[in-house]
Amino acid sequence: MLGDNLTIFFQLSPGCFEKTPLTLGGDMVMQGPFSVAAADLDGDGDLDLVSANRDGDDLTVFFQLSAGSFALDPVRLGDSATLEGPCSVAAADLDGDGDQDLVSANELGRDLTAFFQLSPGSFETAPLRLGSGGAFPASVLATDLDGDGDQDLILGNQVNVPVARGNLTVFFGGR
Numbered sequence: 001m002l003g004d005n006l007t008i009f010f011q012l013s014p015g016c017f018e019k020t021p022l023t024l025g026g027d028m029v030m031q032g033p034f035s036v037a038a039a040d041l042d043g044d045g046d047l048d049l050v051s052a053n054r055d056g057d058d059l060t061v062f063f064q065l066s067a068g069s070f071a072l073d074p075v076r077l078g079d080s081a082t083l084e085g086p087c088s089v090a091a092a093d094l095d096g097d098g099d100q101d102l103v104s105a106n107e108l109g110r111d112l113t114a115f116f117q118l119s120p121g122s123f124e125t126a127p128l129r130l131g132s133g134g135a136f137p138a139s140v141l142a143t144d145l146d147g148d149g150d151q152d153l154i155l156g157n158q159v160n161v162p163v164a165r166g167n168l169t170v171f172f173g174g175r
Contacts, residue, residue, distance in 0.1 A: 004025060004026060004027040004029070004030050004031050004032065004033060004053075005023050005024060005025035005026050005029075005030065005033070006023070006024040006025055006033060006036060006049060006051055006062070007021045007022070007023055008021055008022040008023075008024065009021045010022070010068060022068065022070075024049070024062050024070055024074070025051070025060060025062075025074070029060065029074060030051060030053045030056055030058075030060045030074075031053050031055040031056035032053050032054040032055025032056060033051040033052070033053050033054075033060070034051075034052050034053065034054040034086070034087045034088070035051070035052040035086075035087060035088045035089050035139075036049060036050065036051050036052075036089070037049070037050050037089045037090055037091050037102075038050075038091075039091030039100045040100065041061060041063065041091065041099075041100050041102075041117070041120075041121065042063055042120040042121040043099060043120040044064075044120070046064045046066075046067065047064060048061060048062060048063045048064050049061070049062045049064075049070070050062070050089050050091065050102055051089070052086040052087060052088055052089040052104050052105075053086065054085050054086060054087050054107070057078065057079060057080040057083045057084060057085065057086065058076050058077060058078045058079060058083055058086070059076070059077040059078055059083070059086060059089060059102060059104060059115070060074045060075070060076055060077075061074055061075040061076075061077065061102075062074045063075070063121060075121070075123070077102065077115050077123055077127075078104075078113060078115070078127065082113055082127050082129065083104060083106050083109065083113050084106050084107075084108040084109030084111075085106055085107040085108030085109060086104040086105065086106050086107075086113070087105060087106070087107045087137075087138055087139075088104065088105040088137070088138065088139040088140045088156075089102060089103070089104045089105075089140070090102070090103050090104075090140050090141055090142045090153075091142075092142030092143075092151045093151060094114055094116065094142065094151050094153075094173065095116050096150060097117075099117045099119075099120065100117060101114060101115060101116045101117050101123075102114070102115045102117075102123070103115075103140055103142060103153060104140065105137035105138060105139055105140035105155055105156075106137065107136050107137060107138060107158075108136075109129075110131070110135065110136060110137070111129050111130060111131050111137070112129065112130040112131075112137065112140060112153065112155065112171075113127045113128070113129050113130075114127055114128040114129075114130070115127045116128070130153075130171060135155070135157030135158075135159065135166070135167065135169060136157060136158050136159065137155040137156070137157050137158075137169070138156050138157065138158045138166075139155070139156035140153060140154070140155055140156075141153070141154045141156075142154075144173075145170065145172070146172060148173075150173035151173050152170060152171060152172045152173050153170070153171040153173070154168055154169070154170050154171075155168060155169040155170075155171075156168060157169055
């Protein structure tokens with residue numbers, strides 16, 4: 001499939017972007033990138049990129065090595081046993097240990113999958129799966145909704161029936 005990549009246009013000055021973008025991934029690396037998030041995943045002070053690949057049933061993490069330069073071999077997280085149709089991804093410290101973890105909304109699996117970071121750039125192989133109450137999650141956001149210092153998760157759910165409307169599901173984190 002053509003276009004299975006991330007395309008980055010670096011800004012040269014306000015309102016002016018490079019004409020030749022940087023391309024990451026490709027059809028041998030990722031399938032159906034649907035959503036992307038940027039966060040310092042390895043704790044080195046620069047932003048790394050993670051893509052939710054709906055058709056590949058996985059997440060692809062590109063670590064930034066230096067300004068504008070990314071590792072050629074990305075880290076892949078998940079497979080069809082843990083992610084079914086991931087269509088949104090967010091980075092947040094979900095377990096309170098100071099590093100960024102990843103959570104994906106899986107439309108076809110009707111659930112969320114959380115990958116906890118063990119050390120900079122290394123994620124747990126057995127992710128946590130959370131149900132969505134039967135909805136089809138299309139988007140996920142991590143934020144502290146209730147002001148208790150930990151991250152809560154909000155799902156934007158779509159419904160696959162013509163008359164019904166979507167809704168939000170909230171998972172309150174706890175310490």
